[in-house]
Amino acid sequence: MAGTVRRGPFKVALGLLVCAATVLLVTPVAEAVPPPPPNPSDNDIAAAGAQVTSGIGQVSALINDVAAVGQQIQQLDSVVAAKREAVNKALVDLQTARDQADTAAAAVTGTQRALVASATAVDLARTNFDKFAEQAYMSPGSDSMVNYLSGGSPAQSLERAQMLSVASTSQDSALNGMRHAQIERANADSAARQAKQVADTAAATAQTKKSEAETAVSAAEAAVNEQTAQRNALVTQRDVAQQRLDAARQQVAGLQGERAAYEDWDRQRRAEELAAAAAAATAAVRAASDAAARERAAQLGDGDTSHTELGDDSGTHKSMPSKPSRPDGTPAELIEMVVDRAMSQLGVTYAWGGGNGDGPTKGIHDGGVADKYGDYKKIGFDCSGLMVYAFAGVGISLPHYSGYQYQMGTKVPVAQRERGDMLFWGRNGSEHVALYLGNGKMLEAPESGEVVRVTAVRTSGIMPKAVRLIS
Template identity: 60%
Template sequence: MHKRGPTGRCRRLSVALGLLVSVVVAMTAGPTAAVPPAPPNPSDSEIADAGARVDAGVTEVGALINQVGAVNQQLQELDDAVARKREEVNKALVDLQNARDAADAAAAVVVQTQADLSEAGTEVARARRNFDEFATQAYTRPAGGSMVTYLSASSPGGAIDRSQLLGLVTKNQQQVLDELRRAQIAEGNRNSSARQAKSEADAAAALAEQKKIDAEHAVSAAKAELDQQTVRRDDLLRERDAAQGRLDIARADVAGLQSQRAAFLAWDERRRAEEAVIRAAAEAAAARAAVDQAARDRAAQAGNGRRPHTQLESAPGPRQSRPRPSGPSVHGSQAVEIVVDRALSQLGVQYAWGGGDEDGPTLGIRDGGVADSHGDFAKVGFDCSGLMIYAFAGIGVSLPHYSGYQYNAGTRVPVDERARGDMLFWGPNGSQHVALYLGDGKMVEAPESGDVVKVSPVRESGIMPYAVRIVT
C-alpha cells in the first residue's frame, strides 16, 4: 500500500518541475487534444499515378463507415461495463472506511464514559466514608477542642443544640450523597447509550466488511466475464482495423491521393497549433502550481486525518492535527484557475486504478481484471476520481475517492450550461467516469489503464445530464 511521507512529497515536486517532459510524454503517448488520427500522406509519385483511380469505391466507403461506427459502439458498451465494476469497488472501500471511523468514534465514547462512571463511583464512596467517619467521631470519640466537644454540654439545651447541628451536617452530607448518586446514575445511563451506539457501529462495520467481501467476490466473478469481453474486444479491434484499412483504401480511390495530401497538411497544421496551445497552457499551469504554496497547504489540510483509500486493514486511520475543511476556502475565478492548474500540472502522469489523493499521484491497487493486466497496482499515478481529489484539494475541498459520490459533492447545473472548472460525469449517477471541464469543448481526465492524464475533447455520448460545480 502507498504511504504518505517525505519520498511522496519529493516525487510530487519532481512531477511539477518536470512538466515539460510530461507534456512530451502526453503528446507521444496518445491524443491530447481534439485532433483526429493522422490521415495518409502519399508521395508525389503515388499522387501522379492515382489519376485513373479516383472514381472507384463510393458505395463501399459508405458501407465501411457504417461498419466502423457499429464496431465502435460495441467497444464503448464494453468499456462502460468495465468502468462500472471498477467504481463499484471504489464505493465499497469508501463505505467500509466510513463505517470503521464510526466504530472507532463509538469505542472512544464508551472508554470515556466508563472512566467517568468509575470516577463518579469513587466520589460517592469517598463522600460516604467521610460521612461515616464524622458520625463515628461525633458519637463515640469526641476530641478536645473539636466542634463536637464544644457542643457536648451537660445541660439539656446544649444537647439539643448539638443534636440540631449534627442533624444539619447530616442533612447536608445526605444532599451531597444524593447529588453524587444522581450524577453516577446519569453517567451509567450515558455509558449504556454509548455501549448501544458502539454495538450499532460495530454492526455497521461488520456489514461494511461484508460489503467489501461481496465487492471482492464481485470482482472475482467479473474477471471471468472480463476475460470473455477481452476476447470479444480483440475480435472487434481486428474487425475495426480491417475495416479502417479498407476504408483508407476506399477514401484514396474516391477522393484521390491529391486530396489526401491536402488533408494531411491541414491536419498537421492543426495538430501543431493545438499542441502549441496545450504546451503553453500546461507550462503556465505547472509553473503556477509549482510555486503556489498556499494551494499545497490547503491540499494538505483537506487530506489531514483521512484514512488512505487503499488501506483495507482495520488499523485506525491517521490522527487529525486540524479539522478538515468542509467547503472551498477560495472562491470565484481564482479558485477555478487553481483547480485547473493543479489538474493540468499532472499531464503525462500514468493512469493507476485506485491511485491519487490530495497530495498527488499514489500507488494503484489490484482489481482482479483489466487494471491488473496493465500492472496498475505497481504504478504511481491517478484514476479519474483520484485526479479530481488532487485538483480540488488546492482550494481546500476534500472529495471522496468514488465518482458516484463526487456527483453529489456540489451544485448540479445542466450539462449544456457547464463552465470552466465544473466536473463532468458518465454512467448512471456518475458511477463510470469523471473529468474536469476546461472550456472550449475540452476536458482534462485520467481516462483508463494503459493511458496517461491528458486533455481530450468532451465525449457527449453517455454524458450525464448535469455537471457538478464546486466553485461558486
C-alpha cells in the first residue's frame, strides 16, 4: 500500500470507546439481590426470648413425657412378643402330639396285621398235620401208611418206620415253629395293644394341646388388641408432646432465624455492591489500558509494511518509527493486558494471513485449503496474527510467523507453562501457535472455517518449550 495514513485524536478516541464497550460487555453482571426478608426488631426478639424462657419448664416436662411413653411402649412390645411366642410353642406341641398319634396308630395297624397272618399260618399247619395223621392211622388202603409199613421185608419195614418217624418229627418241628411264631405274634399283639393305648393317650394329649393352643391364641390376640390400642394411645400422646416441644423450640428460634436470614441478605447486598463497584473500576482501568494499548499498537504499525502487502511492487517503502516503550505495570498486569486483548477477539473469523497490531485484517491467498474456504475474502486472524495483535498492546512487536515467534523471548519447559506464555506445535513452532490462559486452557485461531476460540491444550505434537515474553 502506497503512503501512510496517520491516526489522529478522533481515531484514538473512537478506539477508547470501543475498548470500553468491549470490557463492559464481557464484564459479568452481578445477579440482582432478592427483596429483603422480614427483619424483626430487637424488642420482638427479646419478647420471644422471654416467652421461651418461661416455657422451659413445660418443654422439659414434655421431653420427660415423651421418654416415659417410649419406655412404656417398649415394655408393651416385650409383653406382646412373649405372648406371641407362647402361641407358637402351643402350636409346635400340638403338631408333635399329632405326629405321635399318627405313629402309634400305624404301629397298631401293623401288629394287628402280623398277628392275623401268624394265626392263619398256625391254623393251616395244624390242619395239614391232622389230615396227615388221620390218613396214616385211621384210613388204611392201598396207598395208606399202614399198608406201606406192613409190606415187604423187615428191613424195609424198619426203614419205612424210620421215614415215618422223620416225617412225624419234621411235622412236629414245623408245628412247634408255627406255635413259636404264634407266641411271638401274640407278644407283638400285646405290644400293639400297648402302642394303641399310647396312641390313644397321645391323641387325647394332642387334642388337649390343640385346645390349649387355641385358648392361648385367643388370649394372645385379645392381649395384642388391648395392648395395641394402648400403644396407639401412647403414640398419640407422644406425638402431641413432640408437637408441643417442636412449637416451643420454633418459638425460640423463629425470630432469630428471620434476623439471621436478613443479615445474610444484607451481607449479600453489600458484597454485590462491592463487586459492582470493583467491576466498574476494573472496566474503567481496562478500558483505559486497552486504549493505551491500541495507541501503542498503532505506533508499532505506523510505517510497517502490512503482512498482506508483500506482493506490492509500487516501490513505496515506509520508514520504521521508533519502538514505543513498554507501559508501566507489573508483569502480571501486563500479562492480563495481553490476555484481555486476545480474549476480546473471541468468535472472530479465521483468515489465513490475517491480523496485525490493530486487529483483524483480510486474509491472503495460499493456493490451497485457505483459498477453498475463501480466506482471502474474509476479515480475521490466523494463529500468529492473533499473537501479533495480543502482544502489540504492551509494546511487543512480533513477526507474523509462528516459527519466528518461537525464536523470541525466553523458552521454558512446556510443563512449567504459565498464563500469558505462547505454546507451539510443529518443528521449531512452524505449524501453530496459541496463547496459554492457565488451568489447561488456551486461546487460538485454529484453522480455516473456524473462529477464535478457547479450548483445552492439545499435547499431541506440542513443542517441549513454551515462549515467555513477559517476566
